[in-house]
Amino acid sequence: DADVTQTPRNRITKTGKRIMLECSQTKGHDRMYWYRQDPGLGLRLIYYSFDVKDINKGEISDGYSVSRQAQAKFSLSLESAIPNQTALYFCATSTGRNYGYTFGSGTRLTVV
Amino acid sequence: DQQVKQNSPSLSVQEGRISILNCDYTNSMFDYFLWYKKYPAEGPTFLISISSIKDKNEDGRFTVFLNKSAKHLSLHIVPSQPGDSAVYFCAASSFGGSQGNLIFGKGTKLSVKP
Numbered sequence: 329d330a331d332v333t334q335t336p337r338n339r340i341t342k343t344g345k346r347i348m349l350e351c352s353q354t355k356g357h358d359r360m361y362w363y364r365q366d367p368g369l370g371l372r373l374i375y376y377s378f379d380v381k382d383i384n385k386g387e388i389s390d391g392y393s394v395s396r397q398a399q400a401k402f403s404l405s406l407e408s409a410i411p412n413q414t415a416l417y418f419c420a421t422s423t424g425r426n427y428g429y430t431f432g433s434g435t436r437l438t439v440v
Numbered sequence: 441d442q443q444v445k446q447n448s449p450s451l452s453v454q455e456g457r458i459s460i461l462n463c464d465y466t467n468s469m470f471d472y473f474l475w476y477k478k479y480p481a482e483g484p485t486f487l488i489s490i491s492s493i494k495d496k497n498e499d500g501r502f503t504v505f506l507n508k509s510a511k512h513l514s515l516h517i518v519p520s521q522p523g524d525s526a527v528y529f530c531a532a533s534s535f536g537g538s539q540g541n542l543i544f545g546k547g548t549k550l551s552v553k554p
Contacts, residue, residue, distance in 0.1 A: 359540075370545055
């Protein structure tokens, strides 16, 4: 099993729908992140969490919300999806000490 | 304002030759730098890193050079192999400033031709 698992791998949804992307990890890391990748824009931070009670906005949090249900689970929600949220979404974990991240395989989201 | 810049969106190299990927940064508080490699349909994977107290770190075919005065780092791959074809992201961090969060560049797509 992968250390960081994202579900679903692919999702097509309609404008205005609410959608949740899920991430679970077996690394035992405290820190979890949601990033978005768009062509030509690299990886941009949406939200991050240093522990269950610590949630922080990243660079592009508008239109998104998150929930840290447990140390191992961090979900990302789009309350009302819009087409410009079509992107590849990555969850990542880290210990915070060596700065290295472990990424999931990504969720490809298409909003039509 | 981009703090980490990868100005070359793509690079094409012949198998066996050297690949040099470049990265510039603007924040002098960055104290740790990393390179990630990403294949299509997969998440980025850690490749190599360097602390600001060093100017070079080597791991097999991969070497990262850091020039703090120029705020520039580069990744050298020697010799390049077709399996190295991927998107490479440069990332930087400052424990105090960004709480250890990584700031990524836009990536450089490397193509190694047989």
